[in-house]
Amino acid sequence: MSEELVKVEHLYKEFDEGNVILKDISFTVKKNEAVAIIGPSGTGKSTLLRCLNYLTVPTKGIVSMGEVSVDAEHHTKKEVLELRKNSSMVFQQFNLFKNKTAIENVMEAMLTVLHMNRKEAYEKAEGLLKKVGMLDRKDFYPSKLSGGQQQRVAIARAMSVNPDVMLFDEPTSALDPEWVKEVLETIKALAKEGVTMILVTHEIPFAREVASRVLFMDEGRIAADGTPEEIIDHPEDPRLRQFLSFMER
Amino acid sequence: MFNTSYFVQVIPKVFMKIPVTLEIAVISTFFALLIGVIIAVIAYYRIPVLYPLTRGIVSFTRGTPLVAQLYFLYFGVAIYSTLVRDMTPTMAVCLVLSINVGAFMSESIRGALMSVDDGQKEAALSLGMSGFQIITRIVLPQAVRVALPPLFNDFITLIKSSSLAFMLGVADIMGAARMEGSMSYRYFEVYAVVMIAYWILITGFGLVRVRLEKHCAEAF
Ligand SMILES: Nc1ncnc2c1ncn2[C@@H]1O[C@H](COP(=O)(O)OP(=O)(O)OP(=O)(O)O)[C@@H](O)[C@H]1O
Numbered sequence: 001m002s003e004e005l006v007k008v009e010h011l012y013k014e015f016d017e018g019n020v021i022l023k024d025i026s027f028t029v030k031k032n033e034a035v036a037i038i039g040p041s042g043t044g045k046s047t048l049l050r051c052l053n054y055l056t057v058p059t060k061g062i063v064s065m066g067e068v069s070v071d072a073e074h075h076t077k078k079e080v081l082e083l084r085k086n087s088s089m090v091f092q093q094f095n096l097f098k099n100k101t102a103i104e105n106v107m108e109a110m111l112t113v114l115h116m117n118r119k120e121a122y123e124k125a126e127g128l129l130k131k132v133g134m135l136d137r138k139d140f141y142p143s144k145l146s147g148g149q150q151q152r153v154a155i156a157r158a159m160s161v162n163p164d165v166m167l168f169d170e171p172t173s174a175l176d177p178e179w180v181k182e183v184l185e186t187i188k189a190l191a192k193e194g195v196t197m198i199l200v201t202h203e204i205p206f207a208r209e210v211a212s213r214v215l216f217m218d219e220g221r222i223a224a225d226g227t228p229e230e231i232i233d234h235p236e237d238p239r240l241r242q243f244l245s246f247m248e249r
Numbered sequence: 250m251f252n253t254s255y256f257v258q259v260i261p262k263v264f265m266k267i268p269v270t271l272e273i274a275v276i277s278t279f280f281a282l283l284i285g286v287i288i289a290v291i292a293y294y295r296i297p298v299l300y301p302l303t304r305g306i307v308s309f310t311r312g313t314p315l316v317a318q319l320y321f322l323y324f325g326v327a328i329y330s331t332l333v334r335d336m337t338p339t340m341a342v343c344l345v346l347s348i349n350v351g352a353f354m355s356e357s358i359r360g361a362l363m364s365v366d367d368g369q370k371e372a373a374l375s376l377g378m379s380g381f382q383i384i385t386r387i388v389l390p391q392a393v394r395v396a397l398p399p400l401f402n403d404f405i406t407l408i409k410s411s412s413l414a415f416m417l418g419v420a421d422i423m424g425a426a427r428m429e430g431s432m433s434y435r436y437f438e439v440y441a442v443v444m445i446a447y448w449i450l451i452t453g454f455g456l457v458r459v460r461l462e463k464h465c466a467e468a469f
């Protein structure tokens with residue numbers, strides 16, 4: 001039995017009065033698992049991911065990561081900071097720091113959050129950039145990098161804090177088609193290495209190939225949860241079938 | 250007839266006062282920046298109580314002429330405040346200019362802070378960085394590039410506005426010229442020199458501004 005790294009219990013998110021986006025979400029993620037979240041647009045996939053590190057504060061429910069457990073109804077700033085140290089996020093829009101070069105982006109949290117010295121941080125950042133194939137552009141500013149290159153730097157940056165879990169929110173959907181492959185390859189390599197990850201994606205074949213588990217979200221709920229074979233090859237839920245056939249087109 | 254020799258004679262008398270004008274402009278710019286940053290940060294974080302208060306001050310300074318503000322302080326407020334009464338005219342001018350220009354500067358500073366997209370802040374938060382680290386290491390370095398050209402423009406405007414100081418008897422470029430003119434009555438020559446002095450100053454700083462703008466536009 002491998003250990004549970006992420007545990008979400010009865011999570012709710014209500015944006016405005018009556019506008020309930022997440023409804024009673026519960027699931028766990030084990031160490032080394034790569035969980036893909038799929039589902040129609042606007043069902044709350046991003047919201048769920050953002051609730052996991054409190055970029056969006058949930059209305060109700062408990063999020064646990066490693067040793068930290070945060071209850072939405074009475075959480076402290078300190079708990080949230082701890083929670084954030086256990087995960088890191090890769091965004092659709094990359095969100096690199098524009099005033100910093102590729103390697104400075106990767107070093108930033110090592111210096112400010114992990115309090116490593118510059119030399120150590122620099123060496124580790126070089127290692128991470130090498131891993132995502134960006135070492136030769138380490139001194140480039142984000143404005144001089146393609147979308148795919150920026151996203152690979154963002155992945156290296158997210159890895160820099162040794163997160164227990166990597167959160168990806170549609171990491172390729174803002175990319176021009178020609179850059180999608182290199183980013184997916186990078187993520188695939190991480191999954192192969194056993195990096196625990198939760199990945200929201202519209203790339204169904206990619207989810208099929210990389211994920212060890214797939215969650216199907218529909219209207220704020222987890223409507224199906226199983227292996228890629230169960231969810232993608234042999235879907236039972238009618239809404240899931242409809243969604244998959246829509247995505248094939 | 251235009252008196253060339255008198256014109257030449259007046260040039261050094263007026264140009265000698267350029268440092269006085271620059272002194273007022275530089276001191277006022279310094280305090281205006283300070284006030285501008287404080288007001289902008291209050292607006293950026295929408296700090297309760299202080300935010301509506303600064304909104305009021307900004308609205309009042311932007312909605313009234315500089316001369317009125319100067320007279321209100323130096324002749325009006327002075328009646329009730331010994332602090333203001335004890336001020337030298339130069340200090341009073343600097344105070345009014347600092348508040349006035351600070352109010353304008355706060356808008357460009359606030360805009361520059363807002364120009365840094367939320368995505369970068371969220372990325373920083375998700376890595377576990379603190380609010381202070383985010384503002385000092387991510388937001389401010391980017392905001393400075395955006396704010397610098399308009400702030401430098403405000404400084405140039407301030408040089409022009411400082412010419413009001415003569416109304417309180419300060420011997421700046423305008424003040425010196427007025428005195429000279431009242432003795433010789435050759436107002437055309439005197440104020441022609443004044444025009445040239447300001448034109449050189451402002452055009453000179455204008456060139457600096459162009460270079461600054463180019464430098465700042467070279468985004469990282
Ligand atoms: N800050 C917010 N305030 C109010 N409503 C919001 C906010 N953020 C998201 N929503 C709403 O929550 C719903 C779910 O949004 P979310 O971005 O989580 O969907 P998604 O599944 O990620 O969609 P997509 O596949 O298009 O990215 C949407 O209806 C959206 O309008």
Ligand SMILES: [Mg+2]
Pocket residue numbers: 045046047170
């Ligand atoms: Mg989304």
